[in-house]
Amino acid sequence: MTDWTDPDALDLSDAETFDSLLDRAETREKGHFFEFFAEGDELDHDPGLSLSQHGSEQWMGQTLNHDPAYWRADTARERGFEERPVHPDYLLACVMGITVEDLSEKGGYFLGRDDVRFHRPATAGTPLSVTSTVVDTRTSSSRPKYGIVTWETEGRDRETGETLVSYQRTNMIPRREPAATDGSGGAVGEQDAGGPTLPDTLLTPDGKHFEDFQTALERADEENAAVAYRHERGRTMDDQLVAGLPLATLNTARQHHNRDEMDDSPSGDIVAYGDVTRSVALAHARSDEATYRERRFANERFHDFVTLGDTIYGFTRVLDCDSNAGPERAGAVTFEHVAFNQDQTPVYSGRRTALIQRNT
Numbered sequence: 001m002t003d004w005t006d007p008d009a010l011d012l013s014d015a016e017t018f019d020s021l022l023d024r025a026e027t028r029e030k031g032h033f034f035e036f037f038a039e040g041d042e043l044d045h046d047p048g049l050s051l052s053q054h055g056s057e058q059w060m061g062q063t064l065n066h067d068p069a070y071w072r073a074d075t076a077r078e079r080g081f082e083e084r085p086v087h088p089d090y091l092l093a094c095v096m097g098i099t100v101e102d103l104s105e106k107g108g109y110f111l112g113r114d115d116v117r118f119h120r121p122a123t124a125g126t127p128l129s130v131t132s133t134v135v136d137t138r139t140s141s142s143r144p145k146y147g148i149v150t151w152e153t154e155g156r157d158r159e160t161g162e163t164l165v166s167y168q169r170t171n172m173i174p175r176r177e178p179a180a181t182d183g184s185g186g187a188v189g190e191q192d193a194g195g196p197t198l199p200d201t202l203l204t205p206d207g208k209h210f211e212d213f214q215t216a217l218e219r220a221d222e223e224n225a226a227v228a229y230r231h232e233r234g235r236t237m238d239d240q241l242v243a244g245l246p247l248a249t250l251n252t253a254r255q256h257h258n259r260d261e262m263d264d265s266p267s268g269d270i271v272a273y274g275d276v277t278r279s280v281a282l283a284h285a286r287s288d289e290a291t292y293r294e295r296r297f298a299n300e301r302f303h304d305f306v307t308l309g310d311t312i313y314g315f316t317r318v319l320d321c322d323s324n325a326g327p328e329r330a331g332a333v334t335f336e337h338v339a340f341n342q343d344q345t346p347v348y349s350g351r352r353t354a355l356i357q358r359n360t
């Protein structure tokens with residue numbers, strides 16, 4: 001009888017032998033198929049990520065988020081932070097990155113996120129503790145290979161137990177046993193033909209401060225116009241953004257770093273992590289405003305794939321100004337931000353409420 005523990009029993013450098021072994025070997029799986037999730041299930045995510053200054057600076061630098069309050073201690077103090085915080089986009093991506101192995105590593109696409117709340121600023125060195133609850137599961141009627149799962153996730157400071165950020169996210173998750181062949185090729189859904197007609201005039205605020213947004217909205221109201229504008233900067237998706245940043249936040253989704261697996265997927269290639277795409281578009285928008293604090297996000301949607309070489313631009317519509325929200329030095333502005341690519345195809349949209357500094 002052959003001793004299969006003998007290192008010489010098999011020549012693994014022989015391509016034919018190795019090929020035949022691989023064909024018969026079972027794969028030890030990572031992540032979960034759709035069938036694993038049931039409404040009400042709670043999951044504690046284990047990866048041991050601590051927020052770091054380097055991680056935050058790498059995220060900000062690569063995504064063009066240059067607000068000095070997150071780079072310099074003196075500006076952070078002037079802006080009312082006790083200590084220089086990590087950037088909220090980085091915090092959100094870290095909390096979500098930790099959840100990927102348990103929730104979405106099997107390869108389903110990130111469809112959207114709602115009710116993102118920043119409960120308190122987080123600083124470098126904070127170890128994270130993250131839990132998720134399954135709030136909804138359903139099979140996809142248009143894509144029988146997939147189910148659609150929504151989770152509620154909370155990211156906390158592991159030492160104090162304080163909640164830092166919370167949100168609800170929805171992904172497509174591959175089914176272990178698809179109902180039938182998916183027939184569709186991955187195209188984005190048809191545009192809704194019955195939408196409202198566009199406003200004749202699009203106004204741009206004169207400056208970056210709260211009053212500039214408020215005045216623009218008042219003018220728009222009188223002129224039956226919308227306050228909506230583009231941001232000049234663009235950022236091309238390179239390897240660092242597509243594969244590097246998600247891996248730096250422990251996001252193990254194959255979509256971002258395994259071209260071989262993705263070859264046979266709806267996108268046909270690796271795609272950018274939704275939080276990177278979003279952060280780039282938000283950076284473009286923030287570069288045209290005097291941000292004081294991030295408050296919350298709602299109704300975030302990922303409409304189409306972003307692949308290597310795509311360039312992300314930003315478009316912003318101003319929805320509301322609330323002079324009474326926030327401290328004396330800032331008012332709340334609600335925006336709708338859209339990330340779009342070089343073909344002017346929207347790839348992300350979301351509503352954001354941020355405190356914007358006043359002029360005085």
Ligand SMILES: CC(C)(COP(=O)(O)OP(=O)(O)OC[C@H]1O[C@@H](n2cnc3c(N)ncnc32)[C@H](O)[C@@H]1OP(=O)(O)O)[C@@H](O)C(=O)NCCC(=O)NCCSC(=O)C[C@](C)(O)C(=O)O
Nearest residue numbers: 104110111112140141142188189253273274302303304305
């Ligand atoms: C996935 C694609 C091909 C589907 O394209 P489609 O034309 O089939 O889209 P659709 O018809 O609009 O939607 C398909 C189904 O999803 C549902 N749906 C749609 N949106 C939502 C939502 N927000 N909430 C709840 N349900 C939603 C929708 O109702 C529909 O249900 P049905 O099949 O039963 O009719 C297309 O939407 C697309 O290309 N989206 C972009 C995906 C993407 O690139 N995401 C970011 C990268 S993946 C990622 O970051 C990964 C991450 C973070 O690391 C990680 O989760 O692990």
